[in-house]
Amino acid sequence: MEPLVEVKELSGGYSPRRPVLHGLTFTVAPGEIVGLIGLNGAGKSTTIRHLLGLMEPFEGTVRIGGVTLEEDAERYRRSFAYVPETPLLFDELTVQEHLRLTAMAYDIDESTYVERAERLLDEFRMADKRSAFAAHLSKGMKQKVMIMNALLAAPPLYIIDEPFLGLDPLAMRSLLERLNEEKRSGSAILMSSHILSTLEAYCDRYLLLHDGRLLASGTLETLREMAGMPGASLERLFFRFIAPERNAYGS
């Protein structure tokens, strides 16, 4: 199957003299959830910014949906929806207007928009907030709006950065259920998070970044084999890979 995301030898960052990412190579295929994990400053957000096309690679290529941003910007952008770590909303728009704006931007017809918007408002318990300005929402609600916007667009790929910050347990469950549903329908999900237990329960593969390098990647079983820790949890594997000398969690 053709990968939806294809990153080859990506080096990038803010200054070519001090690159943050060093030769990253990975793929994300349709119908899988990939967890992007690493310590603070490992390069997760920089990787995501490169995928979004907000940063120019110093070396290497990023393809989404088979094209680079330069080759076909519209197709590239249409292939994904993004949920940022910090909600980025238009203060003067209501929740409903955000959904409509996304529907228009992603060329979703009006009847589909209405149907999807109602379902999402209901699922994320935001129906009574549909007319509230983004500026007046709590942080968790803002995050819900971001997630609802991404799900409304129903793109082939979701790029999700720390989606659980500020979310209540019900919203977390709704999000994870919906992501599983999207996965089953063939969408790919690249999700960065520090909540390793949740990632372990939902992700098919992991990309473990450390100091801008891909330290390990693969399924949980692959990581266990690499670490020589059969049956270990993702959290134990994480510490084993990141700080083997401390071995804080035992072998």
Add this chain to the structure above:
Amino acid sequence: MEADLEALRRKRAEAWRKAVTPYVRDMARSGFPSVAVLVALAALSGYTAFLENVPPGFPIAAVGAALMTLLLVRSPLRTHLRPADAVFLMPREHEMERYMKAARRSGYLSGSVLTLAVWLLYAPLYGQSGAPTGAAALVPALLVLKAANDAGAWQERRMARETARRLCRLLRTALTLAAVCALLTKPLIAALGFAAAAAALQAAVCRLPARHRFPWQRLFDEEARTRRRYERFFRSFTDLPSEAEAPARRPYAAWIAGYIRHSRVNTYLMLYTLTLVRTDIGGMLIRLTAVGALAGAVTGASGALAGWAGALVSWLFALAAGVQAGTVRHAHRHAVWRHLYPLPEDGRRRAAVRVAAAAHFAGAVPLGLAAGLPAALDGRYAPALAALAGCLALVPATAFRLRRKMEWEAAE
């Protein structure tokens, strides 16, 4: 320990002054001060002429009382507090008196200077009212009233309930108005007695509602509002990053966005329509149109310059409305979604121009009509038609200029 809080406020005030200095320079270079001085000189000359021939029965005391009350009741406070202080200064709440003392002193000084300046201007008119007390003798009383109002305003800031705060402010305004009226019309001793009783009543009432020990949130909000006001002012002269401002719902205008066809090409059109309507861009446009329409109507009805003065006023305001509507192009310039939405960038520019032109048209029509109709009713058809036609002609001209400007900015 308290001294460093005083120093902190001083440091913040100094940092603020330094930060706005470049914008003050931009404002000075724009020619705005010259226009302001010209307007002030013209107003002063008109006032001097008025003083020489005050109509009999002119309500001198009422005008003075209204003016002075406005200045006395207004009690702005520059605290330079920011939301982060909830973390860093809140644990030192018991020491905040020193910090606030400096803020109050500065607020009192600037408020008193303004009050005295206006009193100085009003004094010659007051002298003609035949009042029992001289203008100079009332200065100490006004300064004490200012201090009492500042103290009252502080107590209102501490009130936990918004309704109680509003009611106390209303009471303070009414009592100040009554006290100033007494000072301007009654013998000094009696008036002072009344003012003291009013102050005591206000102080007693202020003690009734539940109050915060220190109104952190209100002071954060007030400071943010003050900063936004300065920003809005300076943004008229220079490119200034804006702090988030609270949107206004404005349903009487926002309904238009609901009628924008659901289509990909209209995405930015909807965004910019709602941005213009709900942010201060639209608020200022509405105020500008209202003031311009009133000025145009009054000037047009006066028949000055054979009716052409009204047309001139309407053109000036229509021009200003066009510039104001055009500022919508600055909105969302730095939004990340601009790079993420699968939409072409030139669509964003086209939408901004369309929304600005539509808003300009919506302002130009009432401006042209307000100035033109009184002239037409007086039988001066040429200036009446010219007022409307001129205002409308400015719309495509401004839109063309805006499009060029945005293309130039994009090329930059």
